Amino acid sequence: NAGVTQTPKFQVLKTGQSMTLQCAQDMNHNSMYWYRQDPGMGLRLIYYSASEGTTDKGEVPNGYNVSRLNKREFSLRLESAAPSQTSVYFCASSEGLADRAGNTEAFFGQGTRLTVV
Amino acid sequence: AQKITQTQPGMFVQEKEAVTLDCTYDTSDQSYGLFWYKQPSSGEMIFLIYQGSYDEQNATEGRYSLNFQKARKSANLVISASQLGDSAMYFCAMRAPFSGGYNKLIFGAGTRLAVHP
Numbered sequence: 625n626a627g628v629t630q631t632p633k634f635q636v637l638k639t640g641q642s643m644t645l646q647c648a649q650d651m652n653h654n655s656m657y658w659y660r661q662d663p664g665m666g667l668r669l670i671y672y673s674a675s676e677g678t679t680d681k682g683e684v685p686n687g688y689n690v691s692r693l694n695k696r697e698f699s700l701r702l703e704s705a706a707p708s709q710t711s712v713y714f715c716a717s718s719e720g721l722a723d724r725a726g727n728t729e730a731f732f733g734q735g736t737r738l739t740v741v
Numbered sequence: 742a743q744k745i746t747q748t749q750p751g752m753f754v755q756e757k758e759a760v761t762l763d764c765t766y767d768t769s770d771q772s773y774g775l776f777w778y779k780q781p782s783s784g785e786m787i788f789l790i791y792q793g794s795y796d797e798q799n800a801t802e803g804r805y806s807l808n809f810q811k812a813r814k815s816a817n818l819v820i821s822a823s824q825l826g827d828s829a830m831y832f833c834a835m836r837a838p839f840s841g842g843y844n845k846l847i848f849g850a851g852t853r854l855a856v857h858p
Contacts, residue, residue, distance in 0.1 A: 657845065664750070666832060667848040682845070714786065718846070728836055729776060730846050732786035 626650050630715050630733035637705040637740045645700040645736050647715030655718050656698035657682075657730065658690060660711040667714065673698055705740045712737050743768045743837040745849035753855040754823045761808070762818040762852045764833030770794075774836035775816040776846065777807065781829040789831075792816055820854075828856045 628649045637643055649656065654675045659667040669682030673692040687709060689701045698717075702709060716730040744767040754760040766775065777789040792800045792807045800807040808817040820827055833849040 655844070659848075664850055666745075666747075666850040667834075669845060669847065672845055683847075712784070716786075716846075718844070728774065728844055729788045729791060730834075731788075732778075735784050737784075 628715055628717055628731050628733040630713075630736055633734060633736060635736060635738050637702075637738065639706060639740060641705050642701065642703050643705065644702075645713055645715070645738075646697070647699065647733060648697045649715075649717040649731070650696065651717060651731065652695070653717035653719055653731075654695075656692065657716045657718075658688070658698070658700045659714045659716065660684065660709075661714060661735075662711050670700065670713075702738075705738075707740045710738060710740045743770075743773075743835055743847055745833050745835050745847055747833055747849035747852050749852045750850075751853045751855070753857055754820075756825060756856055756858050757822055759819060759821045760823055760854065762820070762831050762833075762854065764816045764818065764849060766814050766816060766833075766835050768814075768835065768837065770837070775807070775809070776834040776836070777805070777816075777818045778832045778834060778848075779827075779829045780832065780851070781826075786832075790818070823856045825856050825858060828854060830854075 631646045657672045658670040671690040673679045676695045713736045715733040718730040746765045773794045775792045779787045790802045790805045792809045804821045806819045830851045832851045834846045836844045
C-alpha cells in the first residue's frame, strides 16, 4: 500500500508564482487534510475535507485554496506565493467519521518542502 | 476552543533510561482522542499511540505508554529503555470535532528528544 502520496517533495518558487501541491490516498478514507509545519509551531491545519465534495477552512487558510477532486485526491493551491508560505506541507487522511469514538489516527504523506524566494 | 500544549521544547535522555514527554490539552468535549506522533529527521510522521477519553486503562504500545490523567487533562508519553533511534521530534495531538460532526486533529508545538549514548 502506498498510503498517502504527495507530490512534489521539494519546490522552490519565486514570489508571486502559483503552484498546486497534489495529494492522493489509497485507504478509502473519508477525510483529508492539509497542514503546514513551521519551527516551534507544530502542525497547523490549513484546510480540510470531511468527505468527498466538502471542504472547509482550518486555522491558517489565507493565501491557499483547495480542491477535493474525488475521494482519493485533495490538492492545495497557492495562487500567488509569498515568502511567508515557506514551510513544510503535509497532507493527511483519516476515517474522520462523525461521532467516531475510536482511533481515528491520521496517516501522513512524506511532506513537501516549499521555499518561496 | 481545543488546544494542545507541550511545554518542553527540548529534552535529552541517556540511552536505556526512561523519559516522559509532557502534554496537556484543553477541550470541553466529553468524547475525544489523544495521539502521539514521532517525526525523525527524515521528516515523516509516524503514529505511536492512541488514548480515548473513555478508556480506563492507560494505553501501551511496546516501549511507549501514555500516562493519561483525565482530571488534570494531561496525556504524557513515557518511553522506556530509550534507544538512539528514539531521537526525534514528538508531537501530541487531539481529535477535535469540526462542523458537520466530523473530526480533525490538532497538534502541539512538539518536543525534540535527544538520546545520548
